[in-house]
Amino acid sequence: xxxxxxxxxxxxxxxxxxxxxxxxxxxxxxxxxxxxxxxxxxxxxxxxxxxxxxxxxxxxxxxxxxxxxxxxxxxxxxxxxxxxxxxxxxxxxxxxxxxxxxxxxxxxxxxxxxxxxxxxxxxxxxxxxxxxxxxxxxxxxxxxxxxxxxxxxxxxxxxxxxxxxxxxxxxxxxxxxxxxxxxxxxxxxxxxxxxxxxxxxxxxxxxxxxxxxxxxxxxxxxxxxxxxxxxxxxxxxxxxxxxxxxxxxxxxxxxxxxxxxxxxxxxxxxxxxxxxxxxxx
Amino acid sequence: xxxxxxxxxxxxxxxxxxxxxxxxxxxxxxxxxxxxxxxxxxxxxxxxxxxxxxxxxxxxxxxxxxxxxxxxxxxxxxxxxxxxxxxxxxxxxxxxxxxxxxxxxxxxxxxxxxxxxxxxxxxxxxxxxxxxxxxxxxxxxxxxxxxxxxxxxxxxxxxxxxxxxxxxxxxxxxxxxxxxxxx
Numbered sequence: 001x002x003x004x005x006x007x008x009x010x011x012x013x014x015x016x017x018x019x020x021x022x023x024x025x026x027x028x029x030x031x032x033x034x035x036x037x038x039x040x041x042x043x044x045x046x047x048x049x050x051x052x053x054x055x056x057x058x059x060x061x062x063x064x065x066x067x068x069x070x071x072x073x074x075x076x077x078x079x080x081x082x083x084x085x086x087x088x089x090x091x092x093x094x095x096x097x098x099x100x101x102x103x104x105x106x107x108x109x110x111x112x113x114x115x116x117x118x119x120x121x122x123x124x125x126x127x128x129x130x131x132x133x134x135x136x137x138x139x140x141x142x143x144x145x146x147x148x149x150x151x152x153x154x155x156x157x158x159x160x161x162x163x164x165x166x167x168x169x170x171x172x173x174x175x176x177x178x179x180x181x182x183x184x185x186x187x188x189x190x191x192x193x194x195x196x197x198x199x200x201x202x203x204x205x206x207x208x209x210x211x212x213x214x215x216x217x218x219x220x221x222x223x224x225x226x227x228x229x230x231x232x233x234x235x236x237x238x239x240x241x242x243x244x245x246x247x248x249x250x251x252x253x254x255x256x257x258x259x260x261x262x263x264x265x266x267x268x269x270x271x272x273x274x275x276x277x278x279x280x281x
Numbered sequence: 282x283x284x285x286x287x288x289x290x291x292x293x294x295x296x297x298x299x300x301x302x303x304x305x306x307x308x309x310x311x312x313x314x315x316x317x318x319x320x321x322x323x324x325x326x327x328x329x330x331x332x333x334x335x336x337x338x339x340x341x342x343x344x345x346x347x348x349x350x351x352x353x354x355x356x357x358x359x360x361x362x363x364x365x366x367x368x369x370x371x372x373x374x375x376x377x378x379x380x381x382x383x384x385x386x387x388x389x390x391x392x393x394x395x396x397x398x399x400x401x402x403x404x405x406x407x408x409x410x411x412x413x414x415x416x417x418x419x420x421x422x423x424x425x426x427x428x429x430x431x432x433x434x435x436x437x438x439x440x441x442x443x444x445x446x447x448x449x450x451x452x453x454x455x456x457x458x459x460x461x462x463x464x
Binding site for chain 2: 040041043047050051053054057058061062063064065066067068069105106107108109118120122148149152180181182184234235236237238240241242243244245271272273
């Protein structure tokens with residue numbers, strides 16, 4: 001049994017909220033530089049230059065990369081031999097979000113009464129928390145601020161199993177196509193295939209956390225990722241939708257076994273400001 | 282091309298889809314919730330808190346201003362959500378909007394009819410854009426927080442004309458140019 005204090009969790013989450021919103025990961029920066037090299041459209045290249053320059057300014061001036069500092073999605077991998085002390089785990093996560101969004105001058109974008117009064121909760125809570133119990137005595141915390149523009153372009157479809165591989169590709173590509181300029185391309189396309197509707201969407205979101213530049217380790221899924229990326233980049237949407245050859249930086253596919261009468265597919269779109277930071281306590 | 286607000290027909294007639302433009306002067310900031318209140322005001326015969334004639338509205342909700350800066354990060358939000366409200370504002374004389382993403386057919390029709398222009402800024406370039414904002418103040422709907430109505434003074438704010446008064450659309454043209462057929 002190993003003890004982890006809620007006080008440490010609060011400070012850690014607050015720090016991750018700020019770091020995720022100010023600094024792009026090296027993998028994302030590298031993918032954007034690569035996109036700048038590969039893009040054929042002059043306007044597309046200028047857009048990518050602005051995006052890269054923006055990342056420099058944000059880190060140098062300690063400012064959010066994007067004003068939409070998102071809904072705070074937090075993934076926890078909690079070792080079964082950890083004992084949380086000094087409070088309640090979920091409350092500690094939310095307190096960390098409250099502190100990070102206040103101290104980091106991050107925008108509070110969460111509203112309650114979503115279909116009616118839409119009242120801002122004023123501190124960006126509640127976070128969306130996904131907790132997984134795993135072996136060991138550590139706590140891994142991943143903070144992923146998720147912007148509304150790309151989330152709004154995400155889709156779920158319950159395909160018929162007969163639709164197969166081609167049906168999956170067509171649905172995902174059409175989702176990218178219909179999204180156009182809205183999700184702030186170049187995007188990362190998170191795809192979940194299989195499971196139940198809750199599981200499908202969750203693995204699509206988790207797929208966005210994978211390091212850019214890495215294909216799925218399963219050769220069949222890696223091949224699917226390459227094929228979808230090729231189709232998505234043939235759409236012509238380009239950076240910010242002004243036309244170009246880089247519409248998506250990557251396609252990440254994850255799967256989960258499902259009912260023999262089902263083929264659920266979820267597409268979670270991620271803008272180029274692909275922000276997440278993690279740490280292990 | 283550099284332009285200064287307020288806009289008149291002569292300026293708007295010169296702008297073509299795809300043009301790169303730098304905007305200077307006063308612009309207003311409103312997004313979903315402020316637009317809803319504009320409509321409530323118009324429905325009840327109340328005056329709008331701003332006179333929209335010749336003005337530009339920027340669809341944006343900034344992050345909080347850190348000490349020593351006029352505003353936090355300040356990039357565009359997705360524009361289609363303002364589509365239901367836009368034709369009525371164009372009727373009131375609004376001349377420009379800055380956002381990102383496609384507009385619906387009603388808005389594009391209204392842009393032609395009322396001689397107004399839709400510009401896009403680069404979504405996610407919010408820290409860069411903040412550097413072109415010299416002054417920011419909340420002028421109404423303060424209770425809306427990041428969604429309050431704001432007035433900005435901008436200098437060389439970089440945008441691209443998406444929809445001009447002639448019916449052209451830079452997203453459609455760009456996409457058609459780079460579309461490739463694949464399996």
